[in-house]
Amino acid sequence: MNVSKNCNGITRRNCLQLGLGAMTGLGLVDLLRLQAQAKGTAAPQRKATAKSVILIWMDGGPTHYETFDPKPEAPVEIRGEFNPIPTKVPGVQFSQHMKRLASIFDKYSVIRSIRHNQGNHGAGNHYMMTGAPPRIPVGCGAFVSFHPSMGSVVAHEKPTTNNLPAYFTMPSMSRSGGPNFLGAKYAPFVMSDNPNSSNFRVRDLALPSGLTDARYKTRRDLRAQVDQLKRIRDEVAGDPVLNLDEYYEQGYNLVASTEAQKAFEIDRESDELRDKYGRTSFGQRALLARRLTEAGVPFVTLYEGGWDHHGSLFKTFNSRMPAFENTIATLIEDLDERGLLDTTMVLALGEFGRTPKINPGGGRDHWSNAMSVLMAGGGTPGGLALGATDKAGYSAVERVLSPENFVSTIYTKMGIDPDKVLYTPEGRPSHLVSDPTPIPELFA
Numbered sequence: 001m002n003v004s005k006n007c008n009g010i011t012r013r014n015c016l017q018l019g020l021g022a023m024t025g026l027g028l029v030d031l032l033r034l035q036a037q038a039k040g041t042a043a044p045q046r047k048a049t050a051k052s053v054i055l056i057w058m059d060g061g062p063t064h065y066e067t068f069d070p071k072p073e074a075p076v077e078i079r080g081e082f083n084p085i086p087t088k089v090p091g092v093q094f095s096q097h098m099k100r101l102a103s104i105f106d107k108y109s110v111i112r113s114i115r116h117n118q119g120n121h122g123a124g125n126h127y128m129m130t131g132a133p134p135r136i137p138v139g140c141g142a143f144v145s146f147h148p149s150m151g152s153v154v155a156h157e158k159p160t161t162n163n164l165p166a167y168f169t170m171p172s173m174s175r176s177g178g179p180n181f182l183g184a185k186y187a188p189f190v191m192s193d194n195p196n197s198s199n200f201r202v203r204d205l206a207l208p209s210g211l212t213d214a215r216y217k218t219r220r221d222l223r224a225q226v227d228q229l230k231r232i233r234d235e236v237a238g239d240p241v242l243n244l245d246e247y248y249e250q251g252y253n254l255v256a257s258t259e260a261q262k263a264f265e266i267d268r269e270s271d272e273l274r275d276k277y278g279r280t281s282f283g284q285r286a287l288l289a290r291r292l293t294e295a296g297v298p299f300v301t302l303y304e305g306g307w308d309h310h311g312s313l314f315k316t317f318n319s320r321m322p323a324f325e326n327t328i329a330t331l332i333e334d335l336d337e338r339g340l341l342d343t344t345m346v347l348a349l350g351e352f353g354r355t356p357k358i359n360p361g362g363g364r365d366h367w368s369n370a371m372s373v374l375m376a377g378g379g380t381p382g383g384l385a386l387g388a389t390d391k392a393g394y395s396a397v398e399r400v401l402s403p404e405n406f407v408s409t410i411y412t413k414m415g416i417d418p419d420k421v422l423y424t425p426e427g428r429p430s431h432l433v434s435d436p437t438p439i440p441e442l443f444a
Contacts, residue, residue, distance in 0.1 A: 002019055006248065009021055015350060016313075019147065019178050033397075045415075045417055046413075046438070046443065047415075047444070048410050048414060048415025048434075048442075049343070049378045049379030049411065049413050050345045050377065050378030050379065050414050051158075051293075051298060051343040051344065051345065051414075052293040052296075052297065052299065052300070052333070052343070052344045052345050053150070053151075053154065053296045053299050053344070053345045053347065053378075053410065053414065054289045054290070054297065054298070054300050054302065054326065054344065054345070054347070055150070055292060055299070055301045055302065055347045056285075056286075056302045056346070056347060056348040056349075056374075056396070057129075057174050057177075057301055057302065057303050057304065057349070057350065058126070058305065058307045058348065058349060058350040059121075059174060059175075059303060059305040059306070059307060059308075059350060059351070060305060060306060060307035060308030060309070060350060060351075061124065061307055061308060061350045061351050061352045061354060061366060061367075061371075062307040062349075062350045062353070062354075062372075063140055063307075063309060063313065063353060063354035063364050064112070064353040064354065064370055064371055064372040064393065065078075065079070065080055065095065065354065065356075065364070065393055066080060066082055066095045066097070066313065066314075066317055067094065067095055067098060067323075067351075067372055068094055068095070068098070068110045068112065068341065068372035068374070068385075069112050069194075069370070069372050069389055070082065070083075070084040070091070070094065070095045070261070070326070071392055071393045072084045072389065073391065074356075074391065074392045074393065075392075077249045077357055078356050078357055078358070078392050078393065080313075080314065080358060081314045082095045082097065082314065082317070083095075083096045084096070085098070085099065085102055086102065086232055087102040087103075087223070087355070087384040088103060088105045088106050088107040088383065089105050089106065089385070092105065092385045097317055097318070097321040097322055097325065098321075098325050099229040099322075099326075100325055100326045100329035100330075101221075101325050101329050101374075102331060103329075103335065104329055104332060105236075105380045105382070106382040106383045107146060107258060107333070107336060107341070107376060108332060108346070108374060108375060108376030108377070108380065109374075109376070109382065109383070109384035109385070109386060109438075109442060110372055110373070110375075110384070110385050110386070111334075111372065111375065111386045111387060111406070111442075112370075112372050112385060112386065112387045112388055112389060112394035112396070113370075113386065113387020113389065113397075113398060113399050113400050113401050114371050114373055114387075114396065114401045114402065114403065114404075114405075115369045115370055115371065115390060115395060115396040115400060115401075116128075116133070116352070116366060116368050116402060116403050116405055117133075117368060118133060118351075118352070118368055119136070119352060119366045119367065119368040120128070120138070120139070120140035120366065121140050121141060121142075121175070121351060121366075122134070122138040122139055122140055122141060122143065122144055122175060123137075123138050123142075124350075124351030124352045124366075124368060125174060125175040125176045125351045126138070126144050126145070126146065126147075126175070127150045127178040127351070127403045128350075128351050128352075128403050128407075128434040129150060129174060129175075129176040129177055130146075130147040130148065130149050130176055130351065130407070131147075131150070131403055131404050131406070131407030131408065131418075131432070131433045131434075132147035132404075132434065133403075134146055137318045138382070142175070142443060143176070144175070144176060145178045145179075145180045146180065147391055147430070148175075148178075148179050148180045148181065148182045148186070148422075149176055149177045149179070149180075150176060150299070150407060150410055150411075151169070151177055151181035151299040151301055152165065152167060152177075152180070152182050152186040152187065152188070152189055153182070153186075153411070153416065153432060154298050154411075154414055155167035155179075155186045155188075155298065155299060155320045156179075156182050156186045156422075157414075157416045158298045158299075158414060158415075158416070160296050160297060160298065160435055161296065162259040162260075162295070162296055162299050163259060164260050164262060164263065164292070164295055164296060165188075165189040165297070166186075166297060166299065167186065167187070167188045167189065167297075167298075167299045167300075167301075168188060168189050168190075168191055168289075168292055168299070168300045168301070169188040169189070169190055169191070169300070169301040169302075169303055170190075170191045170192070170288070170289070170301070170302055170303065171190075171191065171193075171194070171281070171285070171299070171303065172192060172286045172303050173187075173188055173190055173194045173301075173303065174188060174301060174303050174390030177301060177303075180421075181424040181425060181430070182422070183425075184440075186379075188222040190437050191288075194281050194284075195281070195284035195285055195287070195288050196279060196280060196283070196284040198360055200266065200267075202264050205223075206259040218418065227388050228429075230429070240275065240357055248409070253309055254354065259260050259295055259371070260295075263291050263292050264288070264291070265285060265297040266284060266288055266291065266341070269287060270442040273287070273334070274287065276330050276334075277327055277330050277331070277334075277398055278323050278326060278327045279331070279413075280323060280327070282302065282304055282323075282324065282327055283323070283327045283330075285302050286302060286327050286328070286330070286331045286391065287331075287332070287334075287355070289302055290334060290340070290409055291428055292332060292345075293340065293344050294338075294340065296301060296426045298414070299410050304324075306348050306364040309354065309363045309364060310361060310363040310364075310365055311359075311361030311362055311363040312360065312361070312362055312363060313354075313362060313363040313364060314362065315362075328348055328374070329347070330397060332345060332376050332377070333417065335376075335377060340377075341376065341377040342377065342378070342379070343377070343378060344377045344378065345375065345376065345377045345378035345380070345410065345413060346374070346375070346376040346377050347373065347374065347375055347376075347410070348373070348374040349371070349372075349373040349374065350366060350371070351368075352366060352368040352371050353367045353368070353369075353370045353371035353372065354366070354367050355367040356392055356393050356394050361436065369391055369394060369395040369396065370389045370394065370395055370396050373406065375442060378413045378414075378443065379413060379443055379444045380413075380442050380443075381442070381443075384441065384442075385398060386401075386439070386441050386442070387399035387400065387401060388439075401439060402435065404433050404434060404435040404436075404437070405435065405437055405438065405439050406439070407433055408433045408435070408436050408437055408438040408439075409438040409442050411433070411438075412443075413438075413442075413443075416432070417432070417435070417436070418432050418433040418436035418438065419431065419432070419436035420432050
């Protein structure tokens with residue numbers, strides 16, 4: 001029997017079923033939802049191995065050559081100025097400034113074989129932050145959102161049980177770190193204050209000067225009485241007043257929350273541990289991220305710009321990388337010593353890698369054919385260097401992986417089905433990830 005299909009793979013029988021469904025009160029969206037649910041029950045899902053994520057976002061695109069994938073046998077114009085060093089795993093080498101991370105390589109994995117085709121900042125950010133390539137060409141400096149970010153999806157699927165927001169980002173939001181159609185409720189709480197400052201104080205976490213608890217409660221009650229605007233609860237309407245209500249409620253909860261107050265009291269940590277993390281803004285934010293995950297926050301992004309090294313790459317690495325990688329190593333060790341690494345993922349990456357050949361300015365340019373990603377915790381095996389680039393680092397050639405594979409792995413470890421279908425306020429179905437295949441080697 002011949003089955004007639006259109007170019008989208010929908011059979012004539014499907015169309016008839018859709019038509020009958022509409023006649024009996026079951027619309028297209030409802031049928032798609034039922035089909036997605038049936039598909040989701042066809043195969044058993046992996047057990048969740050993580051409760052939280054700390055994403056270290058190295059905006060600009062960190063070089064893979066000078067971090068986790070050195071090429072000492074390549075010509076000097078490709079291998080660069082740095083020498084390789086051994087790691088704790090025999091046969092695996094990192095670049096010379098990765099000393100602390102090399103010494104604890106048994107605690108995490110490095111993926112050396114992710115590649116994609118989005119070689120500018122706007123598009124690359126979107127692809128790696130969401131697992132979805134941008135729908136239209138975007139400019140290199142663009143801040144675009146065509147799909148919910150990992151942080152927003154985790155906040156949507158794994159809300160906190162206390163008054164803390166489920167998604168934090170410090171000190172600013174990444175280009176594509178927003179919620180898209182999920183709505184403002186799942187946007188990150190941006191903590192821009194510097195925890196390395198002696199007068200560190202988080203905005204929106206304490207009452208303004210001169211305002212007592214009683215006066216604040218009175219003002220909140222007065223606002224509720226004055227504001228009699230009718231709320232349209234139907235999601236399709238997209239009533240902006242609902243988002244405003246959520247902002248007010250989140251702000252009140254933060255001010256009233258003892259959990260929030262305690263999570264941000266970084267001065268409770270010993271001077272010895274704070275020194276070990278590094279008395280830099282990044283070092284203290286990493287420590288604060290650990291405290292937030294301890295308090296039950298499922299997703300924290302540490303946004304670190306300045307990795308777009310078109311020039312002076314080696315001079316910059318000499319001054320910046322030792323302290324930076326020390327902080328990451330300390331974070332992994334601290335989580336491990338507290339028994340938190342089993343349930344907390346630490347990720348370090350940017351939007352792409354860098355070009356093989358060093359340019360006349362002493363830097364490397366954008367290159368999406370190869371990049372390296374650090375992944376620790378949440379059931380990730382230690383000492384695994386997954387995949388490989390060719391002998392000159394031009395392209396991933398062994399165990400080639402996509403951003404979709406990477407993001408699907410994060411969702412799966414968090415107990416979120418990457419094949420899940422969410423619905424926009426207009427009822428349009430949207431898969432979390434178009435290719436929901438996680439990376440099996442990253443599950444211990």
